[in-house]
Amino acid sequence: MMQVLPIQSSATTNENQSPGRLVVLTGPSGVGKGTLMRSLLQRHPELYYSVSVTTRSPRPGEINGKNYYFISRSKFEQLVAQGEFLEWAEFAGNYYGTPREAVLNQVLSGKLVILEIELEGARQIRASFPGALSIFILPPSFEELEQRIRGRGQDSEEAIVRRLRRAQEEVKAADEFDIKIVNDDFETALKAIEAALFK
Numbered sequence: 001m002m003q004v005l006p007i008q009s010s011a012t013t014n015e016n017q018s019p020g021r022l023v024v025l026t027g028p029s030g031v032g033k034g035t036l037m038r039s040l041l042q043r044h045p046e047l048y049y050s051v052s053v054t055t056r057s058p059r060p061g062e063i064n065g066k067n068y069y070f071i072s073r074s075k076f077e078q079l080v081a082q083g084e085f086l087e088w089a090e091f092a093g094n095y096y097g098t099p100r101e102a103v104l105n106q107v108l109s110g111k112l113v114i115l116e117i118e119l120e121g122a123r124q125i126r127a128s129f130p131g132a133l134s135i136f137i138l139p140p141s142f143e144e145l146e147q148r149i150r151g152r153g154q155d156s157e158e159a160i161v162r163r164l165r166r167a168q169e170e171v172k173a174a175d176e177f178d179i180k181i182v183n184d185d186f187e188t189a190l191k192a193i194e195a196a197l198f199k
């Protein structure tokens with residue numbers, strides 16, 4: 001069952017609007033999260049996708065403010081100190097964080113909000129928002145995962161090795177999540193996400 005985000009303090013509850021929902025989607029790098037999210041947003045433009053902040057360098061074709069907000073480490077640390085993130089984590093040598101205010105505003109205005117984030121951040125969200133729906137995307141195999149990361153052709157060898165090592169650890173955490181979906185056949189995985197979101 002989809003649960004309602006438990007933001008119930010009198011300071012934040014807006015009684016005239018239906019409560020929104022928070023969904024956290026995670027899984028190892030290269031499993032297809034970004035591709036699944038893009039298709040999901042094309043098919044359901046009413047969803048709110050939270051654009052994260054990162055210290056990673058933009059990949060070719062990535063646009064600041066669309067894929068991520070790309071900022072420096074010192075600026076990121078300043079935002080952490082100011083409490084600007086709903087969650088944040090370091091992944092493969094870079095910081096990533098979810099802007100707090102934008103997400104809370106969207107949830108409070110009744111939107112279905114999706115965070116596509118790594119494991120540590122997903123755990124933080126689950127702890128802060130026990131009513132959030134959590135989804136873990138699994139690869140059909142590690143061989144296939146490696147092929148996808150390499151096939152994408154966007155990461156250095158060092159970055160690939162780091163991501164694969166990390167993937168071994170992340171996959172062990174899949175059972176912590178409400179729903180597990182194997183992204184083998186793309187359409188099947190997409191439909192499984194839709195079923196979880198819109199049932």
Ligand SMILES: Nc1nc2c(ncn2[C@@H]2O[C@H](COP(=O)(O)OP(=O)(O)O)[C@@H](O)[C@H]2O)c(=O)[nH]1
Nearest residue numbers: 029030052088089091096097098116117118121
């Ligand atoms: N905790 C957290 N993780 C994030 C955030 N944004 C992206 N990530 C995750 O950071 C990891 C690395 O992302 P990225 O560098 O774009 O590489 P890719 O997922 O391999 O394409 C992925 O697992 C993302 O889901 C965020 O705001 N917070």
Ligand SMILES: Nc1ncnc2c1ncn2[C@@H]1O[C@H](COP(=O)(O)OP(=O)(O)O)[C@@H](O)[C@H]1O
Nearest residue numbers: 029030031032033034035148152183184185186
């Ligand atoms: N079901 C699938 N079958 C085959 N390739 C896929 C599938 N889903 C995604 N891919 C490919 O795998 C690569 C990694 O996907 P991406 O969305 O960048 O992963 P992530 O965001 O999880 O790091 C991309 O080249 C993408 O086209």
